[in-house]
Amino acid sequence: MENFSANIPLNVIRKYSRFISLILIPLFLNLIIIGCSYYKVTQVSNDPVEIRQAQEQLKYFIIHQGDNSWHLKNIRLKEDSKEMVGEIEPLPPEHQSYLKTDPERANRYRVRKEFPLHEVHVYVSEYVKGENSKVTVPLSSIKKIEVYDKDKGATTLSYVFGTIGVIVGAVFIIGLIIGLTGGSSSSPPPRRSPPPNTPSTSSCPFIYTYDGKGYNFIGEMYGGAIYSSLERDDYMLLPGLDTHNGKYQLKIANELLERQYTNLSELMVVEHPENTQVLADKNGQIFTINSALIPTKAESSNHTSYFNAISKKDSSFYLFDEENDINKNLSNLTLTFKKPKTEKNGKLILNGKNSLWLDFIFGKFNEQFGTYYPKFAEKQKNVPANKNLRWSLNQGIPLSVYIETKKGWEFVDYFNVVGPLASRDMVMDIDLSNVEGEEVKLKLECGFMFWEVDYIAMDYSENTLVDVSYLSPETAIDENGNDVSDLLTYSDEKYLVQPEVGNKVVVTYPTIPVEKNKKQTLFLHSKGYYEYIRDYKNKPNLIHLYSFKRKGAFPSFSKQYLYNFVDREVFFIQTLNQGDEN
Structure with a gap:
């Protein structure tokens, strides 16, 4: 771009x-979008736990019967008789505008005129009137409960x-x-377009799987490996990959201004019990998931609850857009899980991706090098990988995980960059040996608005025995009709080089039979790196670039850039308003 x-x-x-x-x-x-923001609708059950949680969050309860609606206050739950009692009163004007809404999408509201945030809408078939304004609602009469929250994503x-x-x-x-x-x-x-609605300035090789009718975009390989010194292995879950003419088929494509070097592309076939899910961590270790538990709490630094955002896969992301109390250039999410008292290990499960903002602002960071960028990129090839990784962690680019122990917060590990275009299921082994009691607290932390997380859970079950097979490519046909499968079969000094936009290779793999009462889960094990192609015309901003050696300098630059063009928006609004006055 x-x-x-x-x-x-x-x-x-x-x-x-x-x-x-x-x-x-x-x-x-x-x-x-003058004066407008968005809210989302989440449907919850009529379980007393859900209702009590909404009360603890100081939600505003609105009760519906047919076309009539009232504010329900002073709510008490009577679990013995499975009833909810309270008092009803007329709705004030600010709570009357959003009695009907679309739960399938983000809904717009006017900030200065209405107030739908923090509303809970309870739809009932019947209720019992008491003295004055008191009412009793049998929990069995509740048809549905909808919770309104700010849609930070939209x-x-x-x-x-x-x-x-x-x-x-x-x-x-x-x-x-x-x-x-x-x-x-x-x-x-x-430039050839990446998947729709993705204004990406840079990324990594795109992976598409073939379903017999067409190719489906799945994700991006070895994200963040932008120099040869950062070459790494990647393990991408391939959900829904099915056979076509007795073969598995996928496509590796260069669709951005990059040179891409793929060293290895093999399928990992994991055979496991039908009632078990499997995930691979960043090192390729397989974990079985038998009983994933969502956290009991998920709170940002200012104690705002994001439990609804991360409790299920619904594209309702936590965006890490609230400042950390200690370091305002970072953002975190603290998670509380129930834990068996004697359990010494857990498996953290996460579905998420990098943000488009990180992709955009990293491009702006590279732009600071100006005409010096090609020389800088060439020098980075000789910089040890651990030094670049340390810089990346110091700038909050990977998603870091911490655990609370008797000694305070301790670093556990980090999730690799996965790109901004598709969410991934990821897993991390968590050592609980220094955690006492029946709760475990974890903290996810990254640069402000660098990641988006959709779902988080923990599994304490023992890993089930699985069989893992590795399938090398049978064929790999590039855009010129050449079979380059020998370049993708081994981790060696031979690379599939895709130096131009439009380079692609269609790879087929054999299949292996599945045993009775078992199923197979497939992962793409790839290895490689890529290089940006940039031709900046501006002079290098050397003084500014030197400052990026400091810890936290990149997320600070990111926030400053964000605030600068928000200020420009405000100026634009003021100019429009002044024009209207004249």
């Missing part, structure tokens, strides 16, 4: 500037990534004009 506009002829931009402006003005107006994306969307929109419009008018012979070739 950062290179494209630099190659657009200035005369083309000037010639069509009025046309571009007329198109971009609505985009900016849509970006501002709200953040609308304000923050809207700016990126406008930039992408501008590039697309100008590119379209060049395409229609002939443009310039110096214009770069058009």
